[in-house]
Amino acid sequence: MASQASENGDQSRITMELMRCTNFAAIKHKDQRRKDKEKTPYVNHVIGVAHILTAEAGVTDISVLQAALLHDTVEDTDTTFEELEQEFGEHVTSIVREVSDDKTLGKADRKRQQIEHAPHSSYKAKLVKLADKLYNLRDLKRCTPCGWTSARVQEYFGWAAQVVAGLRGTNQNMEDSLDQLFKEFKVASG
Numbered sequence: 001m002a003s004q005a006s007e008n009g010d011q012s013r014i015t016m017e018l019m020r021c022t023n024f025a026a027i028k029h030k031d032q033r034r035k036d037k038e039k040t041p042y043v044n045h046v047i048g049v050a051h052i053l054t055a056e057a058g059v060t061d062i063s064v065l066q067a068a069l070l071h072d073t074v075e076d077t078d079t080t081f082e083e084l085e086q087e088f089g090e091h092v093t094s095i096v097r098e099v100s101d102d103k104t105l106g107k108a109d110r111k112r113q114q115i116e117h118a119p120h121s122s123y124k125a126k127l128v129k130l131a132d133k134l135y136n137l138r139d140l141k142r143c144t145p146c147g148w149t150s151a152r153v154q155e156y157f158g159w160a161a162q163v164v165a166g167l168r169g170t171n172q173n174m175e176d177s178l179d180q181l182f183k184e185f186k187v188a189s190g
């Protein structure tokens with residue numbers, strides 16, 4: 001009886017935390033759109049990344065799902081790491097920190113850093129990165145962002161394959177899905 005009550009309490013706490021993160025991300029990304037011609041709300045991306053983790057990767061660790069929901073808030077909005085720490089704690093923030101690009105760097109350096117940092121990331125950060133890449137590559141397959149040439153799409157695939165090479169051995173389902181996409185787009189998957 002007591003253990004059932006505590007299990008129900010844990011479930012409620014997890015549900016509330018996930019909804020708090022989803023709501024925070026929706027507010028922070030409210031003015032941001034994806035680059036597709038329908039201008040899809042950007043928050044679809046972060047919810048989609050969390051959904052890949054639960055539905056395809058079998059992830060139930062709440063800190064990973066929270067980090068997935070929050071993963072672009074600092075990189076793409078006015079959110080600071082200090083704010084995330086206050087709202088969601090040091091652990092979730094540390095995962096978001098690991099998966100955030102340093103926007104003070106130029107694009108080429110940011111892209112190079114992702115390749116270099118991938119193998120040294122924590123297990124939880126690797127899970128979020130794999131889901132992020134899987135979502136973005138599927139989105140590229142679904143439709144080409146406004147202004148992108150097919151060469152740019154191909155270049156993104158080639159770069160993503162190099163990042164994924166440093167994330168391998170983390171989650172077989174996501175890696176298999178990524179390999180399928182690399183095969184379709186004729187990219188060496190490393």
Ligand SMILES: Nc1nc2c(ncn2[C@@H]2O[C@H](COP(=O)(O)OP(=O)(O)O)[C@@H](OP(=O)(O)OP(=O)(O)O)[C@H]2O)c(=O)[nH]1
Binds near residue numbers: 033133
């Ligand atoms: N496929 C796709 N991507 C879109 C779309 N709208 C926005 N993006 C974002 O664009 C980024 C990739 O575009 P790039 O030109 O390579 O990078 P940049 O935006 O940083 O300049 C990704 O963000 P990122 O955080 O830099 O992710 P990542 O490149 O580090 O994986 C992705 O989430 C869309 O409609 N389709």
